[in-house]
Amino acid sequence: MKKFSIGVLGAGTWGMALARMLTVSGNDVQVWSAIEAEVDNLSTTRVHPNLPGMVIPQELRFTKSIEEVCTGKDVLLFAVPSVFVRSTAAKARPYIRSGQIIVDVAKGIEPDTLYTMTEILADELSHENGPRAVRLVALSGPTHAEEVALDLPTTIVSASPDLEAAEVVQEVFSNTCMRVYTNTDIKGVELSGAMKNVIALGVGISTGLGYGDNARAALITRGIAEIARLGVAMGCNVQTFAGLAGIGDLIVTATSMHSRNNRAGILIGKGESPEQAVKEVGMVVEGINALPAAMELAEKYHVEMPIAQTVNAIVKEGMSASDALRNLMSRDRKSEMPQGYESV
Numbered sequence: 001m002k003k004f005s006i007g008v009l010g011a012g013t014w015g016m017a018l019a020r021m022l023t024v025s026g027n028d029v030q031v032w033s034a035i036e037a038e039v040d041n042l043s044t045t046r047v048h049p050n051l052p053g054m055v056i057p058q059e060l061r062f063t064k065s066i067e068e069v070c071t072g073k074d075v076l077l078f079a080v081p082s083v084f085v086r087s088t089a090a091k092a093r094p095y096i097r098s099g100q101i102i103v104d105v106a107k108g109i110e111p112d113t114l115y116t117m118t119e120i121l122a123d124e125l126s127h128e129n130g131p132r133a134v135r136l137v138a139l140s141g142p143t144h145a146e147e148v149a150l151d152l153p154t155t156i157v158s159a160s161p162d163l164e165a166a167e168v169v170q171e172v173f174s175n176t177c178m179r180v181y182t183n184t185d186i187k188g189v190e191l192s193g194a195m196k197n198v199i200a201l202g203v204g205i206s207t208g209l210g211y212g213d214n215a216r217a218a219l220i221t222r223g224i225a226e227i228a229r230l231g232v233a234m235g236c237n238v239q240t241f242a243g244l245a246g247i248g249d250l251i252v253t254a255t256s257m258h259s260r261n262n263r264a265g266i267l268i269g270k271g272e273s274p275e276q277a278v279k280e281v282g283m284v285v286e287g288i289n290a291l292p293a294a295m296e297l298a299e300k301y302h303v304e305m306p307i308a309q310t311v312n313a314i315v316k317e318g319m320s321a322s323d324a325l326r327n328l329m330s331r332d333r334k335s336e337m338p339q340g341y342e343s344v
C-alpha cells in the first residue's frame with residue numbers, strides 16, 4: 001500500500017488519536033500545535049493528557065512551525081476545534097500549495113457566515129496569496145478519539161464532491177481497525193456533524209433531569225428528523241442523515257460518556273449553569289458553540305427544529321430545563337415532516 005506524507009494541524013484528542021493511527025499504518029506524520037508548550041509536552045512524554053492509555057510512537061514527529069507542517073505533505077488534516085479553523089487556515093495559507101488534499105475533522109458551523117468547516121477553509125484559502133484548487137474533504141462519523149486511540153473498530157465517512165479526493169482519503173485512513181466509506185454529499189455530512197452535538201446536549205439534559213431510555217430514544221429519533229429536515233431544505237441528500245455521519249454519529253454522541261456534549265448536558269440537566277458545565281467538562285463543547293448557527297439556519301430555511309430550539313432556550317436563554325422539556329412535550333401538534341417520517 002502506498003504510504004503518505006501527512007501534516008496534522010491541532011494536537012487535541014482527535015488530532016493525536018488520528019496522528020498515532022496514521023503513523024502506525026506506516027505513514028510519515030508530523031503534528032503542529034498553536035500551543036508551543038503542548039508540542040514540548042507531547043514530544044517528550046509521548047502521552048496525551050486526555051488519552052492516557054495511548055502511547056505516541058517515536059516515529060511521529062512534532063513541530064512548532066506551521067510552515068514546516070504544511071510543506072511537502074500529500075495530505076493536511078485540520079483537527080483544531082471549530083472556533084480555530086478560520087484562524088489556523090489563515091496562518092497556514094501561505095504554505096499550502098495548489099492540489100494538496102485538505103481534510104477537515106472539526107465539527108461545527110460558523111456563526112454569521114453559516115459556513116461549514118470546509119466552506120471556511122475554501123473561503124480563507126482563496127484569499128489573494130492563497131493556493132488555487134485545493135481539494136477539500138470532510139471526514140466525519142461515529143468516532144470517539146478514546147476508542148480510535150486503542151485501535152477499537154471504527155467507521156467513518158470521507159465526503160467530498162471531488163470523489164477522487166474522497167477516495168484518496170479513504171485509502172489513507174483505511175486499516176484493519178478503521179473502515180472508511182465515501183459520500184459526495186459533503187454539506188449533509190458536515191451539517192450532521194455539527195447539529196448532532198446540539199441534539200446530544202439535549203439528550204444529556206434529559207438524562208440529567210432523570211428521564212429514561214424512552215426519552216433518549218425519542219430525542220435521538222426526532223433529533224435526526226429535524227436535522228434531516230434542515231438538510232433537505234438546504235439541498236442535501238436525505239439518505240446522508242440515515243448513514244454513519246448522520247444517525248450513526250448522533251447515536252454515538254448521545255449515548256456515550258466519552259461525549260462532552262452528552263456530559264455537559266447531564267450537568268446542565270442536574271442544575272449546573274452552562275458555564276459551570278463547560279468548565280467541568282474541561283474541553284471544547286461543540287454543541288454549545290453550534291447553537292447560534294443552528295438557530296440562524298432554522299430561521300433562514302424556515303424549518304422547525306423544536307429540540308434544538310429547546311436546547312437553545314435552556315443554554316442561551318436561561319430557561320429551566322424541566323420547564324423547557326415540558327414545553328417540548330406539550331407544544332402545538334402540527335404536521336412537521338415531509339413523507340417518510342411520522343407526523344404529529
Ligand SMILES: NC(=O)c1ccc[n+]([C@@H]2O[C@H](COP(=O)([O-])OP(=O)(O)OC[C@H]3O[C@@H](n4cnc5c(N)ncnc54)[C@H](O)[C@@H]3O)[C@@H](O)[C@H]2O)c1
Pocket residue numbers: 010011012013014015033034035038079080081082084087088105106107108143144145146283284286
Ligand atoms: N475528540 C473526538 O473524539 C472527536 C471525534 C470527531 C471529531 N472531533 C472534532 O474534532 C475537533 C477537535 O476536537 P478535539 O477533541 O481534538 O478537541 P480538543 O479540545 O482536544 O482540542 C484542543 C486542541 O486545540 C488546539 N488549540 C487550542 N487553542 C488553539 C488555537 N488558538 N489555535 C489553534 N489550535 C488551538 C490545541 O492543539 C489543543 O490541544 C472538534 O471540532 C471536534 O468536534 C472530535
